[in-house]
Amino acid sequence: MSSHREAPQISKDPVADSTDLYAFVSPDNPETVTIIANYIPLQPPASGPNFHEFGDDVLYAINIDNNGDGIADISYLFRFTTDIGNVNTFLYNTGPIQSITDSHFNRRQTYSVTKYERGLPKVVGSDIPCPPCNIGPLSTPNYGNLAGAAITTLSSGELVFAGQRAEGFYVDLGAIFDLGDLRPFEQLHNTFGLNVPELAKPAPGLNATKAVNVHTIALQIPKTALTSDGSNPTVVGARSSSIGVWTTASRQAVRMVAANRGAGQDTGPWVQVSRLANPLVNEVLIPMGLKDYWNSVGPSGDKQFAIHYARPELGDLLPLLYPSAFPNLNALNGKGTARADLEAILLTGIPAGIIPGFQNYLGPTQADTLKLNMAVAPSSSPNNLGLLGGDLAGFPNGRRVFDDVVTIELRAIAGVTYALVDKSYTPDQAAGEVTDGLTSSATDTTAMGTANYLSRFPYLGTPYAGFDVPSDDSPAMASTY
Amino acid sequence: MAAAGLLASAPAGAMSMLMGSASEAPAIEEETTNLADLGSGVDGPVVAHIRDIGSGEISVFTGEREVVIRDPAVAARLLRAVK
Numbered sequence: 001m002s003s004h005r006e007a008p009q010i011s012k013d014p015v016a017d018s019t020d021l022y023a024f025v026s027p028d029n030p031e032t033v034t035i036i037a038n039y040i041p042l043q044p045p046a047s048g049p050n051f052h053e054f055g056d057d058v059l060y061a062i063n064i065d066n067n068g069d070g071i072a073d074i075s076y077l078f079r080f081t082t083d084i085g086n087v088n089t090f091l092y093n094t095g096p097i098q099s100i101t102d103s104h105f106n107r108r109q110t111y112s113v114t115k116y117e118r119g120l121p122k123v124v125g126s127d128i129p130c131p132p133c134n135i136g137p138l139s140t141p142n143y144g145n146l147a148g149a150a151i152t153t154l155s156s157g158e159l160v161f162a163g164q165r166a167e168g169f170y171v172d173l174g175a176i177f178d179l180g181d182l183r184p185f186e187q188l189h190n191t192f193g194l195n196v197p198e199l200a201k202p203a204p205g206l207n208a209t210k211a212v213n214v215h216t217i218a219l220q221i222p223k224t225a226l227t228s229d230g231s232n233p234t235v236v237g238a239r240s241s242s243i244g245v246w247t248t249a250s251r252q253a254v255r256m257v258a259a260n261r262g263a264g265q266d267t268g269p270w271v272q273v274s275r276l277a278n279p280l281v282n283e284v285l286i287p288m289g290l291k292d293y294w295n296s297v298g299p300s301g302d303k304q305f306a307i308h309y310a311r312p313e314l315g316d317l318l319p320l321l322y323p324s325a326f327p328n329l330n331a332l333n334g335k336g337t338a339r340a341d342l343e344a345i346l347l348t349g350i351p352a353g354i355i356p357g358f359q360n361y362l363g364p365t366q367a368d369t370l371k372l373n374m375a376v377a378p379s380s381s382p383n384n385l386g387l388l389g390g391d392l393a394g395f396p397n398g399r400r401v402f403d404d405v406v407t408i409e410l411r412a413i414a415g416v417t418y419a420l421v422d423k424s425y426t427p428d429q430a431a432g433e434v435t436d437g438l439t440s441s442a443t444d445t446t447a448m449g450t451a452n453y454l455s456r457f458p459y460l461g462t463p464y465a466g467f468d469v470p471s472d473d474s475p476a477m478a479s480t481y
Numbered sequence: 482m483a484a485a486g487l488l489a490s491a492p493a494g495a496m497s498m499l500m501g502s503a504s505e506a507p508a509i510e511e512e513t514t515n516l517a518d519l520g521s522g523v524d525g526p527v528v529a530h531i532r533d534i535g536s537g538e539i540s541v542f543t544g545e546r547e548v549v550i551r552d553p554a555v556a557a558r559l560l561r562a563v564k
Contacts, residue, residue: 252545253542253547254526254528254530256526256528265525265526267525267526267527267528267542267544268528268542268543268545269542269545269546269547270545
């Protein structure tokens with residue numbers, strides 16, 4: 001998955017586990033950028049009586065670097081508070097929740113937002129309500145109204161939303177982690193010599209994140225509030241047009257679990273336990289022994305991990321798993337060449353001169369942040385392969401909710417993007433075709449019906465209702481929110 | 482750094498708990514400081530962690546802060562408390 005269970009420690013702490021990060025110029029409000037950070041992976045919608053919620057004991061953050069040093073120039077910090085109306089009932093809701101202030105909403109969360117800019121904190125929102133989880137037609141009728149009522153404008157001008165959403169990320173996780181068996185190409189897999197007749201012919205992918213929910217923290221921020229000089233980014237070639245974004249979650253240094261109290265106590269400074277910028281990095285590129293450490297440090301120190309970006313293990317595996325498919329990649333690997341294309345995409349941003357009319361280079365500091373050139377206008381006909389599909393508004397120029405990041409990164413690692421930095425290199429034909437098979441075409445922005453993305457903030461779809469799933473795992477019906 | 486891994490915790494306003502209970506610890510020097518005054522304004526638990534037995538380096542956690550002190554005598558008293 002993008003980052004759902006990417007490291008041993010954080011996979012045991014889902015409340016603090018970041019799953020996906022998105023950053024894009026808002027298609028319906030192009031003077032703004034939307035940043036979405038998702039947490040709490042793989043939520044079964046039917047999770048009563050204790051439906052999923054943010055951690056009161058977790059410090060969530062969205063960070064923006066606008067000068068290329070890999071250090072946050074702007075951070076938004078989120079702290080949640082849970083209030084229980086009636087502790088003498090086991091019910092999350094004691095009747096239909098008709099409004100976000102409905103007294104039947106028994107276990108509710110609110111949150112505060114503190115904006116740090118150049119190190120100076122300012123509380124820009126407090127007591128902001130979260131909507132309930134989507135339970136079903138009796139408990140949360142007209143869910144769209146509940147979610148819509150939770151969209152708030154901060155005192156500093158940004159839109160904010162925090163609450164449950166339908167998972168928008170899609171991946172054939174079962175196949176990928178069955179030793180790289182990509183179903184559309186499984187007939188080419190070496191199968192380690194095993195006789196597996198069902199792998200003898202291509203098959204469509206299976207989405208492992210179908211019909212689950214996540215918890216979303218979303219911001220819509222004026223572009224002028226993101227640039228280092230307050231200017232409106234209109235020139236694609238200008239360094240100041242690009243930003244780097246990442247999200248973090250932290251816990252306090254000490255947790256005590258006292259006997260006979262049923263609750264723990266935390267104390268001490270906040271310690272980062274989760275980090276996410278570019279999808280799949282810690283999942284696939286960072287080796288097992290470094291995953292938890294990677295989560296604990298900031299992007300300004302990513303030089304120490306650069307070898308794992310420049311010589312990804314998966315790049316070496318592809319020619320082994322698919323012996324006939326990647327001869328050119330195999331030869332490239334054999335030379336021990338550092339993959340400057342991957343370093344640019346994932347660490348520094350893509351310099352000018354690589355892709356005509358485009359750059360999102362933030363500087364030489366190797367920092368895994370999601371780079372977004374804000375001067376690139378939203379695409380009127382988006383391609384889910386982003387830059388690889390000729391759509392400059394998609395990943396790895398930021399990331400939209402529907403971008404097929406698994407296919408994009410598979411193809412990049414398979415060598416497609418290496419040709420951008422070495423004109424003498426010819427990518428293997430398979431490198432341009434490899435996919436986990438979850439989109440019908442490059443213009444499929446529905447992820448084969450995985451979720452109904454919204455056309456406006458917060459863009460991720462209405463969460464799946466517990467009443468419906470799993471018997472009906474079709475996408476949640478389109479709603480205003 | 483020696484990994485002592487020793488945690489001592491105390492609720493706010495009860496700093497004396499840092500030293501463990503009298504029944505568990507060997508003789509403890511008489512504390513002359515007014516602990517109640519010291520504890521006022523401390524919100525939540527106070528936790529001490531001996532980071533390095535050799536140097537007596539102790540992390541003291543409270544609220545959202547960590548204060549590092551180097552006090553071999555305090556470290557020794559804490560260690561005696563758990564002997």
